Structure formats: C-alpha cells, structure tokens
Amino acid sequence: MAAPEASTGGNLLIRHRIFIGLGAALIIATYLSLVYWRPEGLADATGVPALAALAGNTLGAALLLAGVVHRLPLTTVVLIPSAIAVNIVVGQITSLLGIPLYLDSIGTVLVAALAGPAAGVATGVLGSVVWGLTLAPVAAAFAVVAALIGALAGLLARAGLFRRFYLVPFGGGLTGICAALIAAPIAAFVFGGVTGGGATAVVAALRAVELSLLESTTIQGLLFDPLDKAITFTMVALILAALPLRITQQFTFAAQHTLSTAQ
Structure with missing residues (x-):
C-alpha cells in the first residue's frame, strides 16, 4: 500500500506546483499585457481593460491559492x-490624507512573517483583487x-530578518526598491501617473x-x-513583538524563522 500512497502524494504535489506556476504566470502575463498595451480607462471599473485586469488577477489568485x-x-x-x-x-x-505613502501592505507582510512567502503572496494578490x-x-x-511584496517579506523572514530588529527597516527598504521598479511602468503607461493619493502630486512635480x-x-x-x-x-516587527505567545505558537513558520529565541 505504501507505493500507491506515495504515488498519490507525489501526483498531488505536482498538481499543486502546476497550479502555483499557472497562477504566477497568469498574474505576470496580466502585468505585462497592461504595460505593453497601455489600455486607457482602466480606472473605470466597468471598462473592458478593468474587467480583463480583474479577471486575470482573480484567476491567478485562485490558482495560487489552490496550489x-x-x-x-x-x-x-x-x-x-x-x-x-x-x-x-x-x-x-x-490615500485620503494625501501623503506620498501607501502603508497598504501591513497585513501582507504580517502574514508573510507568520506563515511564509506562499501565504504572503496569496494575501497580497487577493487583497489587490x-x-x-x-x-x-x-x-x-x-x-x-x-x-x-508578500514573497520578499516571506523570504526575508525565512532568512531571519525579523529576529534582528535593526535590520528590519533595511529589509523593508530593499523590498520597496523592488516594488517601485515593478510598479513604475504600470503607474506611467496605464494610469498616466495618476494613481491617487500624494504620489500623484509628486509625479506632477517631477513632470513639471x-x-x-x-x-x-x-x-x-x-x-x-x-x-x-x-x-x-518596522510596524510588523513591533506587532510581532507585542503578540502573545499563545498566538504566535500556532504558526510553525514563525516559530522556526521569525520569532526571536528570547520570545
């Protein structure tokens, strides 16, 4: 019986990896199509470009979750x-305050730090959808x-970033640089630099x-x-430090990689 069970387990693992690969490929393809085609009117929730972006990312998120x-x-x-x-x-x-910051990935980074990069990716994509x-x-x-952001936060957590508080801002800064380079073409080609909040004002000043x-x-x-x-x-690191042990102990990833040995 061991051989059939092992074969079934191996097939399930392959299937899950296929789901992850297809989901990631679909999300990347949606991103590349937006940058290449530069559709107008994406901010109109009823337009074809908006629906296509939502459909691509929603299906990609579903496949990632399935995997x-x-x-x-x-x-x-x-x-x-x-x-x-x-x-x-x-x-x-x-966004309503009009400052050139976002602070819209606190939940994503927290999940990634507690449960790993796969959970961080799922949270980030689902949140966007x-x-x-x-x-x-x-x-x-x-x-x-x-x-x-979810993937990098989880990988940095696995490397022990959140066990060294003095390195946490640098890890966040590195993630921000990567995010900026990926987001810039979308902001420029799809939205004409107008994405809302304080970022739009900064782009307008630079255009001037x-x-x-x-x-x-x-x-x-x-x-x-x-x-x-x-x-x-840094906010996530402070939240992790404040969480009671009865909560953090429920996350195996956090116990192995994120939480300090003192905790």
Whole structure:
C-alpha cells in the first residue's frame, strides 16, 4: 500500500506546483499585457481593460491559492481575510490624507512573517483583487506588486530578518526598491501617473521639470516606496513583538524563522 500512497502524494504535489506556476504566470502575463498595451480607462471599473485586469488577477489568485492552501494551517487561512481588511482600511486612510505613502501592505507582510512567502503572496494578490472589486479599481493592476511584496517579506523572514530588529527597516527598504521598479511602468503607461493619493502630486512635480512620465513615476517610487516599506516592516516587527505567545505558537513558520529565541 505504501507505493500507491506515495504515488498519490507525489501526483498531488505536482498538481499543486502546476497550479502555483499557472497562477504566477497568469498574474505576470496580466502585468505585462497592461504595460505593453497601455489600455486607457482602466480606472473605470466597468471598462473592458478593468474587467480583463480583474479577471486575470482573480484567476491567478485562485490558482495560487489552490496550489498553496494545502500547506497553510487553518490559523493562516483565518488570518488572511483580516490582513486584507487591514491593507484596505489603512491604504484608504493614507490615500485620503494625501501623503506620498501607501502603508497598504501591513497585513501582507504580517502574514508573510507568520506563515511564509506562499501565504504572503496569496494575501497580497487577493487583497489587490478585493480592493479592485470594491473601492479602488486601480488596485487590481498592481496585484503583481503585492505578490512581490508578500514573497520578499516571506523570504526575508525565512532568512531571519525579523529576529534582528535593526535590520528590519533595511529589509523593508530593499523590498520597496523592488516594488517601485515593478510598479513604475504600470503607474506611467496605464494610469498616466495618476494613481491617487500624494504620489500623484509628486509625479506632477517631477513632470513639471520636464522629466518623462516613466522617469517621474520611477523616481517617485524610488523616493517613497523604500520609506513606505521600511515603516511597514518596522510596524510588523513591533506587532510581532507585542503578540502573545499563545498566538504566535500556532504558526510553525514563525516559530522556526521569525520569532526571536528570547520570545
């Protein structure tokens, strides 16, 4: 009986990896198509480009979840909706304040630190899709950026970043640089630099000194995304330090990689 069981387990593992690969490929393809075709009117939630972006990222998120959910404990599955809510609420408040920061990935980084990169990716992509379907259609186009943030946060947590508090802001800054480089073409080519919040004002100021649109969105991102993610990672580190042991002990990944040995 052992051989058939092993074969079944191997087939399931291959199937899950296929789901993950297809989901990642679909999200990346959606990103590349947006950058290449540069569709107008994406911010109109009823337009074809908006629906295509939502469909591509939603299906990609579903495939990613199908590939990773089997390895996520129930505690993580329960945590993801709350983390998405935190992302959306804090992101909306920050946008209304008009400051050139986002702070819309706190929940994503927290899940990644507690449960690993797969959970971080799922949280980031699902959050973008939900946000895009509800309050801000613009968010759906940035699902690939949210996935990148979740993946990097989880990988950095696995490397022990959150066990060394003094390194946390630097890890956040590195993540911000990567996110800025991926997000800049979307902001420039799809939205014309107008993505809402304080970022739009910064892009407009850079355009006023005769920089190109892509140069303006890239510089804006490199100026503020590292700071944004440094703050986000630091906030998550403080949250982790404040969480009681009875909660953190439920996350095997966190116990192995994230929490300090003193805790």
